[in-house]
Amino acid sequence: MKDALELLKWQLELGVDENVGNIPLNRFSDHSQPNEVEIEIPVSTQQKMPKIRSAIDEAESRAKQSQTLGQLKASLENYEFCDLKKGSRNLVFSSGDPDAEVMIIGEAPGREEDIQGAPFVGRAGRLLDKMLKSIGLTRDKDKLNDSLINTAYICNVIPWRPPHNRDPNTDEIEMMLPFLKRHISLIEPKIIVALGNISCRALIGQTGITKLRGNWFDFDKIPLMPMCHPAYLLRNNFAKKDAWSDLLKIKSKLEDMS
Ligand code: URA
Secondary structure, three states, X not given: OHHHHHHHHHHHHHOOOOOOOOOOOOOXXXXXXXXXXXXXXXXXXXXXOHHHHHHHHHHHHHHHHOOOHHXXXXXXXXXXXXXXXXXXXXXXOOEEOOXXXXXXXXXXXXHHHHHHOXXXXXXXXXXXXXXXXXOOEEOOHHHOOOOOOEXXXXXXXXXXXXXXXXXXXXXXXXXXXXXXXXXXXXHOOOEEEEEHHHHHHHHHOOOOHHHHOOXXXXXXXXXXXXXXXXXXXXXXHHHHHHHXXXXXXXXXXHHHHO
């Protein structure tokens, strides 16, 4: 008993703070037998837990097989490996013009989007529409006129609403990434706008949106501009000035490219 207590103290000193291992252990088994389950699992994407690994593999293979937007949407509709799907009402695939030069990528649907099955239809979406309009962009092709001269296409990293609007976790992002990459390659935008940290994490592997915003990055040779999420702008008026400057950079890049 004393030895066991000493061992426990020693483990605490080493920094052990959880009494569970990486893999389930049958504590009712015959302990006189050598225990084959006690192996250290190095944490890396290669050695992801088999369930997550196979969910990502499945996503990669389905995304690769999707040759059109319709097929990609159907692939997502039939993908049963992401638990977020179970708690949501609708798949939120995209809105806007598939021929658009600008592709806007948000984080995940909220309540309104989940109900309507379309991205950015709530308060943040209304602000996003105003922001786009200010540089002559619209997601509605029929509204093109003298001042709205280009279209935009909008989707999210995650197509299902996370419970209580929580941030999607790493596994959920990794599962959806093959679909998102395929989505981008089917749209072939000239410019990508990544809204908020989740989108930047998924596309350029970085977070810290207030530092990233306003700078150009590359995603598969496509210029990518990180911007603060409109939901953040709704809460932080002072950040709108920076957002305006980012929008002007997008506008002038588009002009340079045409
Ligand atoms: N926020 C997002 O990131 N996406 C939406 O579709 C709505 C709100």
